[in-house]
Amino acid sequence: MSARDKLLTQEVPVIIINMIYGIGTITLPSLLARSAGPDGIIAYLAAVAVYIIGTVLIILLVQRFPNHGLADYSPMLLGTVPGFAVNLLFTLYLIFLVSAVMRAFAEVTKFFLLPRTPIEAIMLSMLFTTSILARNGLQPIARACQIILYVFFIPFLVIPLFVSVFDTGEFLPLFQEKPAVIAKAAYNSIFSLTGVEIMLVLGSHSENSKRLMRPALIGVAIVLTMILIAVVLAFGSLSVDQTAKLTDPLFEMIKYVPVPYSILERIDISFYTVWIAATYSTLVIGLFTASHHVAEIFKLDNGKGFVFPLAAVVYFLALIPKNENEVLAFNIMLGAAWLALTFGLVPLLLVLSKIRNPKGAKKQMQQPQKKNRKANP
């Protein structure tokens, strides 16, 4: 592992925030409003609870095998062939995730900024740009994400403007919907939150991969709070009904408040550039993780060479859905895949790692670490 692929502990939350915060956030409020009405908030909180449990499970697994990625220990625990299958599925999952983000982003960009530009041009330019950085290694990605993170906070500067139009009555009455409906809404919204599973691959590159729980939970907590604020603002200032009708309530609502002293009109467009950056970081991390995971499957040093081929695959996958409904269905399937990964595979591996020759496995896993320690005191 070269120095370029190292991740500082303080960069772990940064990477997680950048991965999760992205294009899914834009569509989340309307998705919640449509599927659960005012109870969308409850649905979101339920999703958050599930998500945090999932995060804890994932990080527990990562901490059990510091210095090793999923590709290393899954064949050891499951056997060579099932392990390879699991790794292949995980790679496919990452590629599908990236292409889903890519497609959603291209749709919104076309709608917002470039109505006459073909979607292919938008996707190709974005994929090319992200691939350049994804090839450069994890450390540069983390630094770029750190800078992009500062940009994320700019939209939150306008929150005080919403005080005048904010209506707390919109959130009441709560618990009008049946629990099943709320659960369905939570299930639908999981896709917008996916991202923490990248730690299965990147966790071993962290400076201190034995103590990832704190930084990972901090990152998840920050980003989930940011999304919560966005949802609450959309519900409160636009009303739930209107949120449900719009595809991009987060940009729509800024039109309803006057921004004092602004030099530009259509602030929503300038805010959209923040989401371009957010999607960029999501795609970069996704592409890097996927290519790195493939490299680890084949026991290669780095996945540089896989970035452009994977980006090509992502491009063609992203073109498959014919309309927005198919995009949405696809996204919900990805959410299901995330649930299967987090509450199926991860606990299975955790249990297996305890049952299957626990002492021997542990010893085997710790030996290279000791060597590392000697090498870099």
Add this chain to the structure above:
Amino acid sequence: MYIRLAFDKQCLESEAVFLKLSKRIHHNVQFFKQQFNDSTDLVVRQFSISIPGIREIAGALIFFEGLISSHLITNAVLDPILHEASRFQQPIDADILSFLKESVLTNAEHSETNDANKVVLAIMMGEAALLVDGYNACLTIAVQDWEHRAIQSPESEGVVRGPRDSFVEAINRNLMLIRRRLRDPSLVFERIQIGNRGQNDVVIAYVKDIANEELVNEVRKRLNKIDMDVILDSGYVEQMIEDDWWSLFNTVQDTERPDEVVAGLVEGRVAVLVDNSPFALLVPSTFNSQMLSPEDYYVRWPAANFVRLIRFIAAFVAFLTPSLYIALISFHPEMIPTQLSLSIAASREGLPFPSIIEALIMELSLELLREAGIRLPGPIGQTVGIVGGLIIGEAAVNAGIVSPIMVIVVAMTAIAGFIIPTYTLSFGVRISRFFLMFVTSILGLYGLTLGILVVLGHMATLTSFGVSYLSPWAPLSLKDLHDSVIRSPWHGLKKRPSYTKADDPTRQGQRMPKKSKKKQNRGKQKQ
């Protein structure tokens, strides 16, 4: 170890060749004449040291005409040898050479060697070689003196408040300018020669108990790797030792201000000075460190912070304005406030070109004017600026080639570009500005954002001697933020910046006995 004699191919091929001097003086003189190919500026002054009652011993002084002080040669070398040597009253087998060295020569610095290669090198550096018949050793006498420019005020890094001296071409004077500011015994100058033919002096300067040893070793390692003919300016060294030579941005800082070098040294950075160059190099260097001016530390903190904010805003203006103009005019006119939009539309009425061509015409002519202004002698250069900026701008608008708002955009860009304190950094900004204009003209605001992200990704990839170029913002270092866009008052700057990984991180409030000299060197040197 660094000495390579390019004149003698055999020596070049095997560095370890040790060429011993002969005992016969005429062999030695012949050897040196041959080494220097009978160059006309080589002076061989032959004389005889007469020792009364014993005999006369042949001697020779070899040096290059323009490199030595004839005054010193006469008064400190020749005169004592020819006159004082007569006091030599010892037996014939006594060592005349060490007698000359110890009691005759009156200048400050000389050394004895029997390695012919070393002597050749010394002669080329302006020392005089004293040969005495019967000895296979030689005295090299430091009598260098040549014409150099007087110390003047800095041209590219002017300040209103602060010292006004800048480096000159003579490296010894530059070292003096540094040593005078930092009277610390742990300030070390390491001199090596680089350049197979030039044998140019390069000095690594650092403060031994502050600078991180790994950093110093890395600098040494990279300097030793340089394999060039001649080093004419520190720019040669800069381009050979930087981390990423493909990049638009420089990861080695250059400065002509001794106070900035000293400030860097006490921050734990390493300076590289090159003979014949008035620019010193400082490593590691980040984007942040290149955006700071030494004046920020001399004026009081409210003023310094105000100027820094303006400067960082100016960097963004210089970077973004033309492409933002293109994006707004050609792709998203709905973002411009209605009133302004109408007047812009009216002023652009009848313009033949799209905004990208308009912007390119004006930006390119601006770069033309800028280059012309630099090349022309002082007063005319300024005239070019005025003629170009005012008259051509006005005429271009009247002729209907560009819109008046474009002139404003270009003028703002130019002025903002001049605020960037480091000349080399402003190149990176200027070039990437054109890149942004191109991508914006293709994909509008989306292209502009992508372009910015590409530049950001590139900057995130850069390192300067292992330090992130975007430090202290990425990776975020809260400790160093107090000296970035905002500078805290001096009382808050108690620690050196952490990116240099200094051995001794504290620069204030550690009044240790005897070793307290190196604290508070920035701005507080007057005490």
